[in-house]
């Protein structure tokens with residue numbers, strides 16, 4: 321399959337690397353600085369699932385230089401979405417479909433609006449990966465899963481091809497027949513997980529020890545389930561309980577990528593995640609007081625600052 325990874329950060333370099341390792345034709349659409357870093361340091365994956373170095377990665381900076389593309393995998397942060405739209409439109413006009421891996425949900429609606437419903441598949445990732453100082457991927461979680469599925473009937477064939485690609489690669493792919501629900505389930509979890517760990521500046525183990533703080537976590541899940549219901553997504557009490565039991569199973573030091581970014585003083589996806597939920601709630605006339613409070617507490621750290629990011 322001809323695959324373009326839009327963004328070669330932690331997710332883009334990891335999954336793009338895995339698919340190239342499996343023999344797919346993968347290109348990486350990157351900006352100049354990242355291109356230079358990969359040229360100098362290599363595209364290298366350090367992973368609990370096995371290390372890998374991709375020799376001669378195909379790096380493109382100008383989208384007009386891209387070869388034919390069947391699937392464009394969007395792996396940028398939420399705050400970069402706007403600037404990707406004109407480029408995505410070019411790829412879609414040449415026949416590509418887009419698989420976004422971002423956390424959240426607002427981008428799915430936005431991409432569908434901008435690119436057309438046929439062009440946008442549903443996708444999300446369960447992995448803990450980051451880039452080290454050399455720009456190498458460091459993958460530390462047992463999971464390296466992508467859940468994906470059709471959001472439009474015309475995408476069935478591509479999903480079937482993608483299933484083959486994933487089965488033959490060193491990663492896990494799960495084709496979901498209810499991808500909209502899967503997206504909202506992850507969104508519910510990540511809004512609470514990133515919101516509470518980042519606002520408290522604590523890993524999940526410390527959150528679990530405090531009954532009141534754990535109750536806040538549960539209240540955020542409830543608000544997200546109510547929001548999902550207004551979008552005709554059937555999230556129920558049992559989904560909340562399942563999420564809470566997953567949270568009980570996390571290691572003491574486990575934390576969200578947003579909290580790790582706060583510790584490092586990097587930009588945060590708070591507008592995309594918690595802010596997105598508030599915007600969608602407003603459209604439906606819903607109030608989400610717990611999420612609103614978390615959003616307000618995290619906002620001062622949104623633009624990153626190594627001196628204010630406390631370790």
Ligand SMILES: NC(=O)C1=CN([C@@H]2O[C@H](COP(=O)(O)OP(=O)(O)OC[C@H]3O[C@@H](n4cnc5c(N)ncnc54)[C@H](OP(=O)(O)O)[C@@H]3O)[C@@H](O)[C@H]2O)C=CC1
Pocket residue numbers: 326327328329330331332349350351353354395396397398400403404421422423445446447448449450451577589
């Ligand atoms: N990391 C993780 O463990 C997980 C992340 N996610 C989600 O996946 C998404 C991506 O996260 P992650 O991979 O960690 O993020 P990273 O910050 O590691 O990577 C994002 C990459 O996108 C690139 N980018 C942004 N805009 C452009 C552009 N216009 N052209 C080319 N490249 C661009 C950035 O490039 P540049 O270097 O030039 O800035 C950067 O390398 C997020 O929504 C995150 O929440 C979900 C599950 C787990």
Ligand SMILES: CC(C)(CO)C(=O)C(=O)O
Pocket residue numbers: 423445446447448510513575576577578
């Ligand atoms: C929880 C996790 C690591 C799951 O992939 C995640 O998506 C995040 O923290 O951003």
